[in-house]
Amino acid sequence: MKPLHRILMALGAVALLGLFFFPMWSITLEAPQYPKGSELGIDIHINNVEGSRPNDLDNINNLNHYIGMKRIEPDSIPELKYMPVIVLVLVGLGLLVAAFGKRWMILVWLGLLTGAGALGMYDFWLWEYDYGHNLDPHAIIKIEGMSYQPPLLGTEQLLNFTASSYPAVGFAFIALGGLLAVIAWWLSRDRTTTH
Amino acid sequence: MITSRSFLRGCLTLIAALSLVSCNKDDGSSGGAFSGDAASRVYVAPGQKDEFYSFVSGGFSGQLAVYGIPSGRLFRVIPVFSVDPEKGWGFTEETKPMLNTSHGFVPWDDSHHPDMSQTGGVADGKWVFINGNNTPRIARIDLTDFRTKEILEIPNSAGNHSSPFSTENSEYVVSGTRFSVPIPQEDISITQYSEKFRGALTFVKVDKTSGQMDIDFQLLVPGFDYDLARAGKGPSHDWMFMSCYNTEQANTMKEINASQNDKDFIIAINWKKCAELAAQGKGTIMNVDYAHNVYNDATHSATSTIKKQIRILTTADIKGALYYMPTPKSPHGCDVDPSGELIVGGGKLATVIPVMSFSKMLKAIESGKFDKEIDGIPVLNYKDCLAGEVVRPGLGPLHTEFDGKGYAYTSMFVSSEIVKWSLKDFKVVDRVPTYYSIGHLNIPGGNSTKPWGKYVIAYNKITKDRYLPTGPELTQSAQLYDISGEKMKLLLDFPTIGEPHYAVACPADLIMKNSRKMYQLKENKHPHATLKEADTKVVRSGNDVHVYMTSIRSHFSPDNIEGVRVGDKVYWHVTNLEQDWDVPHGFAVIGANNSELLIMPGETCTLLWEPKRAGVFPFYCTDFCSALHQEMQGYVRVSNGGSGQVTWNKK
Numbered sequence: 070m071k072p073l074h075r076i077l078m079a080l081g082a083v084a085l086l087g088l089f090f091f092p093m094w095s096i097t098l099e100a101p102q103y104p105k106g107s108e109l110g111i112d113i114h115i116n117n118v119e120g121s122r123p124n125d126l127d128n129i130n131n132l133n134h135y136i137g138m139k140r141i142e143p144d145s146i147p148e149l150k151y152m153p154v155i156v157l158v159l160v161g162l163g164l165l166v167a168a169f170g171k172r173w174m175i176l177v178w179l180g181l182l183t184g185a186g187a188l189g190m191y192d193f194w195l196w197e198y199d200y201g202h203n204l205d206p207h208a209i210i211k212i213e214g215m216s217y218q219p220p221l222l223g224t225e226q227l228l229n230f231t232a233s234s235y236p237a238v239g240f241a242f243i244a245l246g247g248l249l250a251v252i253a254w255w256l257s258r259d260r261t262t263t264h
Numbered sequence: 265m266i267t268s269r270s271f272l273r274g275c276l277t278l279i280a281a282l283s284l285v286s287c288n289k290d291d292g293s294s295g296g297a298f299s300g301d302a303a304s305r306v307y308v309a310p311g312q313k314d315e316f317y318s319f320v321s322g323g324f325s326g327q328l329a330v331y332g333i334p335s336g337r338l339f340r341v342i343p344v345f346s347v348d349p350e351k352g353w354g355f356t357e358e359t360k361p362m363l364n365t366s367h368g369f370v371p372w373d374d375s376h377h378p379d380m381s382q383t384g385g386v387a388d389g390k391w392v393f394i395n396g397n398n399t400p401r402i403a404r405i406d407l408t409d410f411r412t413k414e415i416l417e418i419p420n421s422a423g424n425h426s427s428p429f430s431t432e433n434s435e436y437v438v439s440g441t442r443f444s445v446p447i448p449q450e451d452i453s454i455t456q457y458s459e460k461f462r463g464a465l466t467f468v469k470v471d472k473t474s475g476q477m478d479i480d481f482q483l484l485v486p487g488f489d490y491d492l493a494r495a496g497k498g499p500s501h502d503w504m505f506m507s508c509y510n511t512e513q514a515n516t517m518k519e520i521n522a523s524q525n526d527k528d529f530i531i532a533i534n535w536k537k538c539a540e541l542a543a544q545g546k547g548t549i550m551n552v553d554y555a556h557n558v559y560n561d562a563t564h565s566a567t568s569t570i571k572k573q574i575r576i577l578t579t580a581d582i583k584g585a586l587y588y589m590p591t592p593k594s595p596h597g598c599d600v601d602p603s604g605e606l607i608v609g610g611g612k613l614a615t616v617i618p619v620m621s622f623s624k625m626l627k628a629i630e631s632g633k634f635d636k637e638i639d640g641i642p643v644l645n646y647k648d649c650l651a652g653e654v655v656r657p658g659l660g661p662l663h664t665e666f667d668g669k670g671y672a673y674t675s676m677f678v679s680s681e682i683v684k685w686s687l688k689d690f691k692v693v694d695r696v697p698t699y700y701s702i703g704h705l706n707i708p709g710g711n712s713t714k715p716w717g718k719y720v721i722a723y724n725k726i727t728k729d730r731y732l733p734t735g736p737e738l739t740q741s742a743q744l745y746d747i748s749g750e751k752m753k754l755l756l757d758f759p760t761i762g763e764p765h766y767a768v769a770c771p772a773d774l775i776m777k778n779s780r781k782m783y784q785l786k787e788n789k790h791p792h793a794t795l796k797e798a799d800t801k802v803v804r805s806g807n808d809v810h811v812y813m814t815s816i817r818s819h820f821s822p823d824n825i826e827g828v829r830v831g832d833k834v835y836w837h838v839t840n841l842e843q844d845w846d847v848p849h850g851f852a853v854i855g856a857n858n859s860e861l862l863i864m865p866g867e868t869c870t871l872l873w874e875p876k877r878a879g880v881f882p883f884y885c886t887d888f889c890s891a892l893h894q895e896m897q898g899y900v901r902v903s904n905g906g907s908g909q910v911t912w913n914k915k
Contacts, residue, residue, distance in 0.1 A: 107845060123843075124843040124844065127843060128843065128844045131816065131817060131842075131844075132817075135891075135892075
């Protein structure tokens, strides 16, 4: 790996730090009572779950009591404590890859990044499933066969709410990190043997 | 020689004739051919918003109404001087002090003239000031939440009509008395009017950031009837112009006796000079009583303070700061054009519209050539100050506003029309009938240095046959005219509350962007607020029972209360825990002798309830808050005697 490749790899690793500043995923909830522009939203950061606007989380929790959904309490979600550590470890490993300058290490790092991402999505789905299915039996509104799991990715109608779940700005930093690593790997391929 | 009575009779006959004529000839222009175009001009499609906010005085309703222009849709009636049980205004423990005066609690007033705060002579969208005519007061309405935040009583004034017109940067709002009275009040014969009665012109300082009002000084001037005012702008920045009638100083049958002089006055007041003299300690301190009521945003509660002293300046104290400009007959309007050079009088009984020149006035003052002096106030020569006259403008000119494109629009009460005339040559260029008998008119920003001259709105005094009849008491009405072209065009009639006197309007953006959505619960400093359900409780102290209650979709906490006794005073302190837009909760309890509560998100309100019989009584939410709003209810048990030990359910 030439200096340029090492720099690209290092930038790729550092790009992940964007996750500390921007949410990686957002769920928005639109309804006749919460029209576009006044819709409710949840932003998922690596270290926090918060409303897209002040009070959104409280209002979502308050509305969810009608269907018997548990309150979303960021303090009770342990992943929010692990995830920052995992991201920092990935950044550190990425910088080490750049320091050692071994091409195969890039692939290992990309594998770890993808693995962590996939695990994260699975975990996210488990939480969504839990919130959507484990409902208070004394809930005010009970509809036979109805659960309230928001989509993992995409848009779905849940009673009067249109729930949309999409990657947010922070996710772009993961993509950027991966992309820079791929570029570093591709550019650093041995070009002398090809003719 | 025409007597005033026969002149008036002539005018009345003319009204009848004109309205007949207009009915015939205007059916086309006000309906038929033009209606398609007019409809599209005022149509604001569902979900779309109006271009302007218009704040229209409620007249004898005592309130201020908010309309959208061009649609003429009513959005809200802001309670100001009159109680409003719907909103609990004047009934809740928090708002009762707002209507306190030196006469005690006054539940009503007559509000005429809103004026918006200005910066650099342009409406700035911060506050609307409005006068209470009957028990002299000025109120300040905050345009972030459309609520009355302050009411200041004006001592020595006997009718706050010439008010609250603002100076160019809202340094001051003014209060001129409509009725002169003995000052200080004394028990004397009414016939002593001319020697004993005086007029009080009060200058109220406005704090630039908080908007809080404070009486800076009061001028004691000859006992005339002070009517309307406008502050100067640009070159005339330092001056306030105020019209006055009854310069005859009649004390009976003013209809005739105050209509004898061919000319009355516009008093020109150099307020800057007066303020400087007041600051230097000129004049005297007079002992008076006046209420200053302030609503505190943090505690959601008002306090009323009776203040005791004001600074009085007599005409001798401020030589060179007051001048009378003669103006034809019994003036109402007194309006300054956007340049600040022209002052337009509106003599109700005058046959011309006089246009006075500020620069000529200054020259006349400099020359020292005065017609006479009244109580040390020089009377300038009419011709010396005159820029020109609008001749044959119509009958009964009242009030003038400006479009910023070189034209003035004057309302003509008697001939029931708006007359458009040029500020260049004072020639009438257009006239259009109003239905009927227009009082004030308003162009958005039409009193400022930068009018948004797209519409003029007529505020009419009678409606006769314009709407479906509703018995002897008919709707009141405004009319919207397009003034973007050469000819004025009637676009819309719309009903108004109370009697619409004056109004102010400004572009919607100016206000919309600052509009509050809710009160922050974490900033709620109400002494009886309950910020979370876990803290709800009921506390007895003697015969007072304080219920610390919360409301959130869709329940009250607590919702079962026992231990209240007949004869207790129960204070329901209800905090709306919602922090969501447009989720108010209401509170009503059977037999309440006052009102309901309407509690905005994050707000705390208190209703006093004095149960008169034993039993179990319901209370409920009055504002349809959610699908389970009907279930948002509870019970309170009232006992005859008993231990009085209060209990309540915890969630």
